[in-house]
Amino acid sequence: MKPTILLSLLLIVLQVHNGYGAKDSVQERIASSIDDFALKFSKLITSRQGGGKNIFFSPMSISMAFSMIGMGAKSNTEKQIYKGLGLDKIDTSMIHKGFQEFLKVLTSSNHQGMVNMGNGLYLAKGIKIATRYNKDLQNFYKSEIFAVNFKDNVVAEKQINEFVKANTKGKIREVVRGLDPNTMMVLVNYIYFKDEWEYPFVPQNTKKGDFFVDDKTTVKVNMMKKTGYFRHVRDESLSCWVIELPYKGGAVAWFVLPDKGKLEKVEDGLKGETLSKWRKSLETGTQFYLSIPKLSMATSYDLKDLLPGLGISEVFTPNADLTGITGGGNKIPIFPPVQASHKAFLDINESGTEAAAATFMSSKVGAAPGPPPVPLVFDRPYFFFLMASVDGPMLFMGKTVNPAHP
The missing domain is CATH 3.30.497.10 (Antithrombin, subunit I, domain 2)
Incomplete structure (x- = not known):
């Protein structure tokens, strides 16, 4: 891997x-x-x-x-x-x-x-x-x-x-x-x-799925999947989700998923103060079932x-x-x-060991059954940011329109 x-x-x-x-x-x-x-x-x-x-x-x-x-x-x-x-x-x-x-x-x-x-x-x-x-x-x-x-x-x-x-x-x-x-x-x-991801995806869970490039174009891509509690923001004003995935070395990746039909709205609303607001608003406590395309x-x-x-x-x-x-x-x-x-x-892939993934995906010991995970499927164009740390400078930015296109 x-x-x-x-x-x-x-x-x-x-x-x-x-x-x-x-x-x-x-x-x-x-x-x-x-x-x-x-x-x-x-x-x-x-x-x-x-x-x-x-x-x-x-x-x-x-x-x-x-x-x-x-x-x-x-x-x-x-x-x-x-x-x-x-x-x-x-x-x-x-x-x-x-x-x-x-x-x-x-x-x-x-x-x-x-x-x-x-x-x-x-x-x-x-x-x-x-x-x-x-x-x-x-x-x-x-x-x-x-x-x-x-x-x-x-x-x-x-x-x-x-x-x-x-x-x-x-x-x-x-x-x-x-x-x-x-x-x-x-x-x-x-x-x-x-x-490596701090909590890797399990390669065996990666499955082919549809990615909707636009209203007329659909492509098949490998979708990485996992369930977990991720730091996140739901921005109602911009109609999008922000999910943070940490790396072992301290860097973090943000995946920003606009609601259907809201890509341009989110893109127009992306400003420095938007990122600052998200940093201050990240929260935990919600379990997600996450699907993100492998990407190169x-x-x-x-x-x-x-x-x-x-x-x-x-x-x-x-x-x-x-x-x-x-x-x-x-x-x-x-x-x-x-x-x-x-x-x-x-190049984004599952990256990691099966043991680490199993630890992350296990339920809390003794916890009462909670609500089912919120499905969050990145099956349409989204944005990607990589920060040096949770409050560090941005190293990379991306916009994935078609993950099947190199």
């Missing part, structure tokens, strides 16, 4: 152009901003690709990578980046310290779940970056920095791909291909998450196309001011990213 695996990868390429523990208020504000950004970005994707496709991405990955770019940006370019990320109300020095703390906590050996999160910066040989930027990149973002010969693009591609392959446990083997020999910088941000999907997004919709546009134009990266010391200027892509991979 395989554990749940979630993986995110952000790749930004810049070219030469001719001519937890105790969280402080700053961390909480950054986490809240990541929530807001995630919900806005998800709606933007839906508006561009239509409502009939799955969505999956890491707002943490995108926010962190562009915060790194923002650290080397100046004037309006910098302002647009942090405003688009929802971080413009926080002092930039505190933003970098906040991400530093997230990296420290999430990748700590004390963190029980498997989280591998980091950054890699590849510089063309002979190109130097500002001493301050170099130091801050390594200090705040644990970025590894490499000198490569992009003129020999085959060798450069292999070096970058091997780095990504090693840090994503082989899940992404080729992130760059046909790299332009004039490339000046490549920035890679990755998040790899792997953990891979997504890819062109951020140069999407992020201008959130106000981050100048960084992708010749007007971008990225002089903080070089400190003005290079004769060859750094031009804006010619490629900014985000890739994510998701």
Whole structure:
């Protein structure tokens, strides 16, 4: 039985152009901003690709990578980046310290779940970056920095791909291909998450079932099933259920099921304050009979196309001011990213041992018979969130429209 695996990868390429523990208020504000950004970005994707496709991405990955770019940006370019990320109300020095703390906590050996999160910066040989930027990149973002010969693009591609392959446990083997020999910088941000459910599903209970993509489309999928007492919220104002499933390492997954015909209502109502309200309203005491599809999907997004919709546009134009990266010391200027892509991979399955499942599914000793479990069947489009902890930052967000589509 395989554990749940979630993986995110952000790749930004810049070219030469001719001519937890105790969280402080700053961390909480950054986490809240990541929530807001995630919900806005998800709606933007839906508006561009239509409502009939799955969505999956890491707002943490995108926010962190562009915060790194923002650290080397100046004037309006910098302002647009942090405003688009929802971080413009926080002092930039505190933003970098906040991400530093997230990296420290999430990748700590004390963190029980498997989280591998980091950054890699590849510089063309002979190109130097500002001493301050170099130091801050390594200090705040644990970025590894490499000198490569992009003129020999085959060798450069292999070096970058091997780095990504090693840090994503082989899940992404080729992130760059046909790299332009004039490339000046490549920035890679990755998040790899792997953990087991605290109370696994029993594989023998997984059965084929119908999933209603829309009024005209029904697909057969493997539905994982179990009965238990889950933390939950019934949001009558948005007409949806929220079910929380914990992982052994402390992370939690939220599955949000809109009532029939209420998908758009829920999507329109998803805001940062909505998630905050749900966090405060989660309760126990109700037994559910839960059915959730097994799921595997891979997504890819062109951020140069999407992020201008959130106000981050100048960084992708010749007007971008990225002089903080070089400190003005290079004769060859750094031009804006010619490629900014985000890739994510998701695999949700039963994950766990039969013994643990049996313990969870057993009744309370000596308890009087209670009401029958409330059936909650995720047989129609739903939303998915993965939080670093019950009150931690959002690592991933997804919208499952058709679980039979990879």
